[in-house]
Every structure is written in C-alpha cells, then in structure tokens.
Amino acid sequence: MLTSRSIVFVVSVLILWDGARGFMPLFSSNSTTHRDITRQAVLRKTAEVCRDIAASDGRTFNLTINNALTVEQVQSACSGNSTSILSSVMYHTSIASMYFSNALVDVVYALSEEHHFDDETFKGGREVLTSDVFAVKSSVKQENFVAGRFALGRACHTLQDFYSHSNWVELGKTAPYSALIIPDRSLENLAGPNVSTCRNCTNGDCTNNILPDVLQQGLLTSGYFNIFSSEKPHGKCSHGGFFDKTSRQPPTGGISKDTVDSSHGSLHQQAADLAVNATMELLEDIRLAVGDNNFLSLMGLSQSTVLCFVIDTTGSMADDIAEAKRVSFEIIDSKRGSQQEPSAYILVPFNDPEFGPLIMTTDADKFKAEINKLSASGGGDIPEMCLSGLQLAMTAAPPSSEIFVFTDAPAKDADLKSTINALIESTKSVVTFMLTDVLSSRRRRGVGGVASRAMSQADAQLYRDLAKASGGQAIEVTKSGLSAATTVIEDSSASAVVNVFQVVSNPGKPEKFNFTVDDSIKNMTLYITGSSSLSFSLSSPSGASQSSSVSSGPLASMTTAGNLRRLSLNTDNQTGLWEIDVNSNDPYSVKVIGQSSVYFIYNLVEPNEGAHGDYSLKEGRPLTGGNATVLVTVTSDAVKITEVTLYDSSGPTEVNGTLQARPVSDGNILVFFPNIPSGDFVLRIKGEDSATATTRATPTSFQRQASTQIKSSSISVTAQVTSASIEPGSSLSVPFTVTSMSNGAVNPNASGTFSIKAQNDRSYSSSSPSSLSMSEGKANGTVTITVPSSAASGTDVTLTITAQDSAASDINYTVLRFSVTAKVTDTTRPVCQVVSTTGDCSSSVCSSSQWGLTANISDGVNGTGIDSVTLRQGSGTLNTTSSSSGGVNITVATYSASCCSQSVELKILDKVGNVQLCTGQAKVATTAAPVTNTTTNSTAVGLHSVSLRRPLWVSLLLPLVWWY
Incomplete structure (x- = not known):
C-alpha cells in the first residue's frame, strides 16, 4: 500500500521523466507539447467562432486559420478593428490557465490509468473525459468561466493523451475518434483482455512491434505502464520509456508517441496533429452547448477588463453607494457596444454580519438593476465584513482584474488578511480602496440614526498594506470628494491599460525616480498619494518641468482629491526618460499607467530536470x-x-x-x-x-x-489533491505539508509550531488544525471541506491554506480550486423526429412560396429534459410547445420559412449540456426522375465531415442527422 509520502515521491519521479504521462506538458525543443496542442486548438476554434459571427453579421473576416495563429492575430481579427489599441491580457492568461491545468494532470493524476488512456482503459478514460466536459458546461452555465477553464484544461490532457498512448495513429486513422466525446456512442473494435497486441522490439527499434493481426483487424489498444512492477497481461503492448518497468517484460519496448524520441516517435507529429483536431472537436461540442458568446468568454477573448465593485452597505455609506452607481452607470452607458465595454460585471455588497451575495454577469442591464437595489442601512457595531466580500470578488474575477472597494469602516474580519494576500499573489488582481472620512475628528451623524464610524490610522493601514501588495491604491477622501477620486475607475476601465512604473515609499523619504516611456504608450496618467505636505516636480525627456504647485502646466493637468493627485499628461511627445522628484518624509506612492498593446504577464514555474527537463506551475x-x-x-x-x-x-x-x-x-x-x-x-x-x-x-x-x-518566504506549503471536483452533499479531504526551509532546502533542525488558516470562499463547512508542530522541519495536516447538498453544479470553490511561523514574521500559502459537479447520469443526446412537412418550393420565384416542418423532440424517459431548441441555420420562424406522450415529455418544434431559405438546422440542448443537431430541407419537385433525385447534407466538426444522401422529399423524414 502506498503511503502519502511515497505517492509524493512517485509524482516527483514521474515529473522528472521525459514526457511524464503524455506529450511533454509545457516546453520541448524538438517535440509538440500539451501546451502547443491546447494553444493551437483554442486559437483556431476561437477564430472559427469569430468568423461565423462575422458572417452572420455580414462582416468580413480577414484571417487565415491555421496552426501558426498568434493571440494578437486572433484578438485583432475578432475585434474587427486592427487600428485600435487592444488588450489581449485576458486571452493570454486564459489560455495559460488552460495549459497549466492541462499540465497539472501529470502531477495530480500521475498514477491514474484512466486519465491517460493507459492499460487499455478506454471506457474509464471516456468516463473521466465526460465528467470533465460536463464540469466545463456546468461552470459556464453559472458564468464561472475561471473554473470552466481549469476543467477544460484537464479534459484536454486526457483527450490528447489518447492519440499519444493508443495505436489510433498506427491504425492509419486520419480523423479524431469522435466516440471519445460522445458518451452514447459505442466504443468499437477494442482489443479484448486476452488478445495479444505487441511483439518484442528489435535492438531498440519498435517501429513494427504492433502485431499485424491487430492492425489488419483494426483493433484498438494502448500501452501498459507501471513504475513499480514489470507485470502486465500476456502479449500486451507497453507504454515504453526508462521508468516503465513493463516495457522490460516481453513483449519489450513500447508504443508511446509522447516525443520524437519515444518508442514510436516517428509518429509523434501525426499524433500531435490528431490531438489538435480532436481538441477542436471537443471545443466545438462545448461551443454548441454554451453558445458563441459564452464560448468566447470561456476562452477569455475580450478587449476590456471586468468592472468589479465591493461595496459597504451600512448606514453611513449612502453617498458612497450613490457615487458607485454614478460612475458605473457612466462607464456602462458611454462604452456600451464598443470595444471598451467591460467584459463582465461583478458586485459584492457587505455589511455586518452579512456579505454577498456575489453578483456576476455579462449583462450590463442586470448589473445596473442589482447595484440600483443597494441601499445604506444598519451596520450594528463599527467594523464590517470587508475582507469576506473582497475574498468573494477575488475568486470570481478573472486573473489580473482590478477590484474597487468602497468603505468607511474598519474590517471586522482582519484575520483574513493572509488569505487575501495569498489570493492577490495567486490571481495577480489589483485592489484599490476608496476610503471615505478616515480619521474624521468630528462625529458624523449617520443615516437613519446609525452612529458615526471613524476609521483610525491603524484601521486604514490594513487596507494600505493590501493595496500595496496588489499594486493598487488606498485613496482617502471625504464623502464630498469621492466623485473626483473615482476618475481612477474610469481610467482603469479603458482597454489595454499597462503599468509603466510604480513605487511605494514607507517610511517616506525624499527621492528621485526615473521611468521610460515608449512610442506605443498613449493617454499616460500619473497618480501620487501622500500627505498634504507632499511636493514633487515632474520632468519630461525634452527638459520641460512642472511642479506640484501648478495644477495646469506644460506637462500635465492635475486634480486633487483627498490624498490623491492625478496628473493627466497633455504633452504630444511622451517618449523617453522621465523623472519625478518627490519631497516627503511621510509614506507615499507613485504610479504611472498608459494605454499600450505591449504588455507582459508572468507565472512562477518550477523546473523539473530530466532528459527533456520541463516546468510546472508553482503555487x-x-x-x-x-x-x-x-x-x-x-x-x-x-x-x-x-x-x-x-x-x-x-x-x-x-x-x-x-x-x-x-x-x-x-x-x-x-x-x-x-x-x-x-x-x-x-x-x-x-x-x-x-x-x-x-x-x-x-x-x-x-x-x-x-x-x-x-x-519570498522560508516556509513551504504543499497539498496533495486527488480530485478537482466535489459532488454536492459530499466531503473532500486535502492532506497538506508545511516545511521550514533554509536557502531553498529543508531545514531538518527546525522546531516549533506553525499557525494554520484554511479558508474557502463559499463559507462551506470545513475542519482543519489551527496549528501544527514540526518534526525534522516538517508538519502534516488535513483540511476537510463539506459541500452542502443544495450547492448548484458548476459552482467553483477556492480553498486557501496559509501557514505562519511562530514569530508571526513569515507566511506562505497554497491556493486550491475545485468545482462542485453533480454526478451526471444523462449522457444520451436528445432525439429529434420530423413528423410532418408542408409546402413546395418548386416555384422559380422563391419569395412567393413557403415551406415548413413539425418535429417532435424529446430527451427520453430517463433524460434530464430539453433545455432549449434554437435555430442554428435558417431564416424562418421557430415556435415550440410542450406536450407529453407515454410518460415522455415532448417538445413540439414548428418551423416555417420562405422558399428563399430552403434548409434549417435546429440545435437541441438538454439540461446537462448534451447537444443534438437536427437538419431539414425544403421539398423541391423536378421534371426528371424525382424519386432518385438526391441532395447532400453535410455537417463538419474540426477537420472532418459526415455526408448523407437521401431523396429530397425523404430528407425531411429523417429522424435526425448526427452532428458527429
């Protein structure tokens, strides 16, 4: 039996192996990786969706879709405006989250045959794949796109491994195996458990080690893999490679195509190309289930950021709430329909003791309605649940978002500071606090009799610390001055905002700072926060200067609100080396932003040295x-x-x-x-x-x-996760290890205790130790989290585990993300039966004739029910009604159209995301051999198609035309 320590060792060994359990995860000098495959498929499918949308809108789409596409090319083509400044930061980070999640499968599920289609586990592999795909669809249905990307990355890994680990390529197949993503289609020609599939390789040459009978009969097999034992079923193929002990037992060698150096490395590129096309087929299935707009949101395709507000709703906040409404409505109304329109809207109210609910939507009008509902009332004692509300927003918002917090009260949940810091570093989101009436010397009369709430310097320092950690600002203003300060929200809502320079000086001291501005930067803005006594001088590359005593000068126009000075640079030539000379002994910050299509994103990764050393994401x-x-x-x-x-x-x-x-x-x-x-x-x-x-x-x-x-930290926190999803009503235990480190290595002489905090953003019931005692520099613990049975499938859960040393001087963390996924038993697609047709389109004047059809649509006795029936092709009118027959719910679809539009395609979706396409065509009489006259209905996914030939008037009587 494997202990948790031996499992960790095994995982480490597998990572060191050249290829781990599939294509190389991220990088390779001579082979195609999971990262390459995922990235190519995402870019191609995104481009196809944008092309189809452009065609339906009557717009041109000028982009050649191939494997050489870049993020910027797709972003520009999809926007339809190549001359504007576009931000593809969300697209880049979204694709990165997918391929990092993809690579993580080799760590979390290193010993799972099903996750890699090893050991001929084709049915088990499809069940794993099906579960992850349903998790993607459930997350998107809840608009939890971040969680959806993680599930999608996992699904892509398992699917891609099939082409590397099985003999699909050796069988001469040139199209993906569609049955892997269609659960109600049978898996055919599987090699039985007693069927020999391989023979020994010759002198290390495995080119022809698959038995000829297997290839001639078209039997599907995959390699066996084990790092502990050489045993495998008699006559079966091995995966191959140094760590695969089964490859040393006859039949020796392997059939892996993970890299060009693998046993069947000569077929590596063919396997990789098929994996790209199969991934596109999977993405098309998800696209059909969630719709084009949600699909593009899942891919992260957006030119703009999210608009995210966390708002205190206690009695004294009436003015602040009114200002949040004003600025959000102004952004929405001024940018609606443009490339600057926010890609999503997030709102989290907080009070005491309540916080939330989280409102997340892509619908601007829904956001308006929700923020309109906010009112200032109650509050009880002074501190409020500010950090709890912020935690909700940070885990829901896409990475690299900017979040604005409005409050005039201290945080009652200040113990969440370490959790918030961990989420800031993990998501790289920027948090700016709008703090009103900090240290007001007079007692303010609250609204509705609520007592005055004065925030001390110590209270405000918590917010300043979090702002500094994230690269945001703590803007301290009066209620009346808040309107002038919220211009920073409008600045951040622009597209392609980049951070040129930023520094926080605490304690403050007089200092000169330089920053370089390049030609690509437009609309440069400079923010300075500090005490009223702070002064500064700004100098441009041309030698012009302007002091803080001049509000409108040769370089900038300046506005002041509380502790914030905002300088909007008005010079035409901003390129070159700038200097700002700040004179203050009090704490201050300087931040320079602008708009530019040139930016960068980064991720900490860990090197894994091996024959083809690779990297994995470091948390x-x-x-x-x-x-x-x-x-x-x-x-x-x-x-x-x-x-x-x-x-x-x-x-x-x-x-x-x-x-x-x-x-x-x-x-x-x-x-x-x-x-x-x-x-x-x-x-x-x-x-x-x-x-x-x-x-x-x-x-x-x-x-x-x-x-x-x-x-940096001298503490390491690692968790052993065995599942990325949790069923409603169930519990999940997560073992974790905290280690004292010295110069990057374990310090075996360290002693003492670690303080432990385990927080989840859904407030689900959980248990964990509050402290751990070290033994030889290490300590082990377990967090158990229980999901209520009422939790909706598709809900995402973020678990943050932090560990602090006994001196409270050092801290580290790990952030784990899970999806609540209900077990799906309905894996059968809906059925469409055309029951009648009307009209005849034989007339030479198409506009003078009409045609139509009626179809019965059902999801069967045990199905989850029809969710929607929509037109995917056709310009006619579609109506649906409900009925019942023999205990089965029937959706009756009636379609009518002009004979100028003689074909229709219905998209039918059940409640768990199974998709069916039903096609029909108008009846046209001809003078020559009408009975044998035929037409071709062809639909395609990825790079392959299926064509069916039927008599014209019989085509409408087809029960359905399978999409796959």
Whole structure:
C-alpha cells in the first residue's frame, strides 16, 4: 500500500521523466507539447467562432486559420478593428490557465490509468473525459468561466493523451475518434483482455512491434505502464520509456508517441496533429452547448477588463453607494457596444454580519438593476465584513482584474488578511480602496440614526498594506470628494491599460525616480498619494518641468482629491526618460499607467530536470535564499527583452534575472533568479521596441512593471489533491505539508509550531488544525471541506491554506480550486423526429412560396429534459410547445420559412449540456426522375465531415442527422 509520502515521491519521479504521462506538458525543443496542442486548438476554434459571427453579421473576416495563429492575430481579427489599441491580457492568461491545468494532470493524476488512456482503459478514460466536459458546461452555465477553464484544461490532457498512448495513429486513422466525446456512442473494435497486441522490439527499434493481426483487424489498444512492477497481461503492448518497468517484460519496448524520441516517435507529429483536431472537436461540442458568446468568454477573448465593485452597505455609506452607481452607470452607458465595454460585471455588497451575495454577469442591464437595489442601512457595531466580500470578488474575477472597494469602516474580519494576500499573489488582481472620512475628528451623524464610524490610522493601514501588495491604491477622501477620486475607475476601465512604473515609499523619504516611456504608450496618467505636505516636480525627456504647485502646466493637468493627485499628461511627445522628484518624509506612492498593446504577464514555474527537463506551475511564494524561475510572456513580436529584474524599493534591493538561452516560442521567456533574498519585490522588464522603426532611426527603449508584489518566504506549503471536483452533499479531504526551509532546502533542525488558516470562499463547512508542530522541519495536516447538498453544479470553490511561523514574521500559502459537479447520469443526446412537412418550393420565384416542418423532440424517459431548441441555420420562424406522450415529455418544434431559405438546422440542448443537431430541407419537385433525385447534407466538426444522401422529399423524414 502506498503511503502519502511515497505517492509524493512517485509524482516527483514521474515529473522528472521525459514526457511524464503524455506529450511533454509545457516546453520541448524538438517535440509538440500539451501546451502547443491546447494553444493551437483554442486559437483556431476561437477564430472559427469569430468568423461565423462575422458572417452572420455580414462582416468580413480577414484571417487565415491555421496552426501558426498568434493571440494578437486572433484578438485583432475578432475585434474587427486592427487600428485600435487592444488588450489581449485576458486571452493570454486564459489560455495559460488552460495549459497549466492541462499540465497539472501529470502531477495530480500521475498514477491514474484512466486519465491517460493507459492499460487499455478506454471506457474509464471516456468516463473521466465526460465528467470533465460536463464540469466545463456546468461552470459556464453559472458564468464561472475561471473554473470552466481549469476543467477544460484537464479534459484536454486526457483527450490528447489518447492519440499519444493508443495505436489510433498506427491504425492509419486520419480523423479524431469522435466516440471519445460522445458518451452514447459505442466504443468499437477494442482489443479484448486476452488478445495479444505487441511483439518484442528489435535492438531498440519498435517501429513494427504492433502485431499485424491487430492492425489488419483494426483493433484498438494502448500501452501498459507501471513504475513499480514489470507485470502486465500476456502479449500486451507497453507504454515504453526508462521508468516503465513493463516495457522490460516481453513483449519489450513500447508504443508511446509522447516525443520524437519515444518508442514510436516517428509518429509523434501525426499524433500531435490528431490531438489538435480532436481538441477542436471537443471545443466545438462545448461551443454548441454554451453558445458563441459564452464560448468566447470561456476562452477569455475580450478587449476590456471586468468592472468589479465591493461595496459597504451600512448606514453611513449612502453617498458612497450613490457615487458607485454614478460612475458605473457612466462607464456602462458611454462604452456600451464598443470595444471598451467591460467584459463582465461583478458586485459584492457587505455589511455586518452579512456579505454577498456575489453578483456576476455579462449583462450590463442586470448589473445596473442589482447595484440600483443597494441601499445604506444598519451596520450594528463599527467594523464590517470587508475582507469576506473582497475574498468573494477575488475568486470570481478573472486573473489580473482590478477590484474597487468602497468603505468607511474598519474590517471586522482582519484575520483574513493572509488569505487575501495569498489570493492577490495567486490571481495577480489589483485592489484599490476608496476610503471615505478616515480619521474624521468630528462625529458624523449617520443615516437613519446609525452612529458615526471613524476609521483610525491603524484601521486604514490594513487596507494600505493590501493595496500595496496588489499594486493598487488606498485613496482617502471625504464623502464630498469621492466623485473626483473615482476618475481612477474610469481610467482603469479603458482597454489595454499597462503599468509603466510604480513605487511605494514607507517610511517616506525624499527621492528621485526615473521611468521610460515608449512610442506605443498613449493617454499616460500619473497618480501620487501622500500627505498634504507632499511636493514633487515632474520632468519630461525634452527638459520641460512642472511642479506640484501648478495644477495646469506644460506637462500635465492635475486634480486633487483627498490624498490623491492625478496628473493627466497633455504633452504630444511622451517618449523617453522621465523623472519625478518627490519631497516627503511621510509614506507615499507613485504610479504611472498608459494605454499600450505591449504588455507582459508572468507565472512562477518550477523546473523539473530530466532528459527533456520541463516546468510546472508553482503555487505560493518563492523560497528565501533559493532559486526562482519566472515564465514571462510578452505580447509583441517587435519587442526584444534585454533585462528582467526583481525590484524591492524599500531596500532598495534589485535581483537581476538571467534570460534562459533555451528556445521558448510564442513570446515566452524563461528567467532564472538565483538566491532570492528576503523582501517584497515587483517584476520589471526592460528592452527595445522596434515597432516604430519606420519613424525612428533606432528602436525605442521601453519598460513595464508588474503590479503584484512577489514576496519570498522560508516556509513551504504543499497539498496533495486527488480530485478537482466535489459532488454536492459530499466531503473532500486535502492532506497538506508545511516545511521550514533554509536557502531553498529543508531545514531538518527546525522546531516549533506553525499557525494554520484554511479558508474557502463559499463559507462551506470545513475542519482543519489551527496549528501544527514540526518534526525534522516538517508538519502534516488535513483540511476537510463539506459541500452542502443544495450547492448548484458548476459552482467553483477556492480553498486557501496559509501557514505562519511562530514569530508571526513569515507566511506562505497554497491556493486550491475545485468545482462542485453533480454526478451526471444523462449522457444520451436528445432525439429529434420530423413528423410532418408542408409546402413546395418548386416555384422559380422563391419569395412567393413557403415551406415548413413539425418535429417532435424529446430527451427520453430517463433524460434530464430539453433545455432549449434554437435555430442554428435558417431564416424562418421557430415556435415550440410542450406536450407529453407515454410518460415522455415532448417538445413540439414548428418551423416555417420562405422558399428563399430552403434548409434549417435546429440545435437541441438538454439540461446537462448534451447537444443534438437536427437538419431539414425544403421539398423541391423536378421534371426528371424525382424519386432518385438526391441532395447532400453535410455537417463538419474540426477537420472532418459526415455526408448523407437521401431523396429530397425523404430528407425531411429523417429522424435526425448526427452532428458527429
């Protein structure tokens, strides 16, 4: 029996293996990886959806769809405006979350045959795949797109492994095996348990090791794999590779196509190409189930950010709520229908003791209605549940979102600070606090008799700390001055906002700061927060200057609201090196933003050294004294990165990164940082932008800075997760290990205790230790979380485990994400039966004739029921009514159209996301051989199609035309 420690060891060993359990997860110098496959399929399918939408709108779509597509090309083509400044940050981060989740399957499910289609577990593999696909559809139905992407990444891994681990390619198949994503279709020609499938490889050559009879009969098999035992069924193929012990037992060798160096590596690219097409087929199934708009949201395709408000609704907040309404309505109304329109809206009210509910929608009018419902009342004692509301917003919003919190009270749940810090670092979201009447010396008369609530400096410092960690701001204003401060919300709602420079000085000291502005930056804005005595001077590259005493000068127009100075730069030539000289001994911050299509995203990754060393996503903080590797993605091919640093302004300390020489495609750069000291760092990149070389003799310098701080820690927190989903009414136990580290290695002499906090954003019942005692530098614990039976399928749950040392001076965390997924028993697609047709389209004048059909649609006795029937093709009128026959609910669909539109395609969806397409065509009489006259109905998914030939007047009597 395997212990938890031996499982961790096994997982570590498998990661070191060249190929783990499938295609290489992320990077390879000579082979196609899971990352490549997922990325290519997502880009191609997204482009196809945008092309279809453009065609239905009568617009042109100028993009060649192939495997060479880039994020920026698809983003630009889908927007229909290549000249505007577009932000593809959400698209980049969404694709990254899918391929990181894909790669995680090799860690979490390293020993699961079903997750990799090993050991001929085709039925089990399809059940795993089906479960993940239903989880995607359920999450999207709840508009939980972040959770949907994680489930989609897992599904893609299992599906892609089929083509690497089975003999589908060796059988000469050139199209995907559609039955894998159609649960009600039988899996055929499976090699039986007693059927021999392979023979020994010859001198290491496995080219022809699959038995000829298996290939001639078209029998489907996959390789057996085991790192502990060499036993396998007699005559069966092995996966192959150094760690596969079964490959040493006859028949020796393997059939894996994971890399070009695998046993069947000569077929690697064919397997990878099929995996791309199969992934596109899977994406098409999801698209049909969720609709085009939700599909694009799932992919993260948006030019704009979300609008996210967390609002205190206690009695004294009437003015603040009114201002939140005003600014949100102004953004919505001014940007509706444009590329600047927010991609989603999130609202979380909080009071005491209540917080929530979370309102998340893509419908601007629904958001307006919800925020209109807010009113200021009650509140009880002064502190409120601010951080609980913020936690809800942070786990619901897409990564890299900007969240605005409105409050005039301290946080009653300040114990959540470590959890919020962990979520900030994990999601890289920016939090800005709108704090009204901090340290008001007079007692304010509350609304409705509610007592005055004065926030002390200590109370406000909590919000300042969180703002600093996220790269946001703590803006302190009076109630009457709030309107002037909310311009920062309007600034952030613009498309393609980038962070050029940011620094927080605490304690404050007079200092000069430089920042570089490149040609791509437009609409530059500078924010300075600090005491009323703060003064500064701004100097441009041309030598012009402006002091803080001038509100409108040669460089900028300045407005002041509370502790905020906002400078809107009005110079035409912003390119070059700027300087700001700040004079203050009190704490202050400086932030410079602008609009640009050139930006970067980053993720901490962990190297796994092996024959083809790869990387996996790192959760938590890097280790003090240890090494760190950062994967940086830059959005412009015209940018050349020359310098990546970790900068701590409080030191000041700067750690220079080494740009790795190994090739990493698609604008990705691996950066290595040695011996990270203790501190709070931000990531900065510098380089050259040659995009404007046509107007300049030499490329211009540029810089960007990440908003979120990267903090080092001497604590490691790791969790062993065996499932990414939880059924309603069930519990899940998560073992975790906390380790004291020294210079990146375990400190076996460490003793003492760790304080433990385990928080989930749904307030589900959970149990966990509050402290753990170390033994040889380590401590083990378990968190158990119980999901209520009333939880809706598709709900996402974020579990954050933090550990703090006994001196309360160091902390680290791990963030785990789960989906609530009800067990799906309805895996059968709906049935469509055409029962009658009307009309004749023989007339040469099509507009003078009508035709129609009536169809009975059902989901069977044991189905979940028909959710919707919609037109996918056809310009006629569709009506539906409900009836019942023999205990089966029937949806009667009636369609009528002009003979100018002679075909129809109905999309039928049941309540769990099974999709059926039903096609029909008008009857047309001809003078020659009407009985044998035929037509072809063809539908296609990905790169293959199915064509059916039927007499014209018989085609309407088809029960259905299968989509797959």
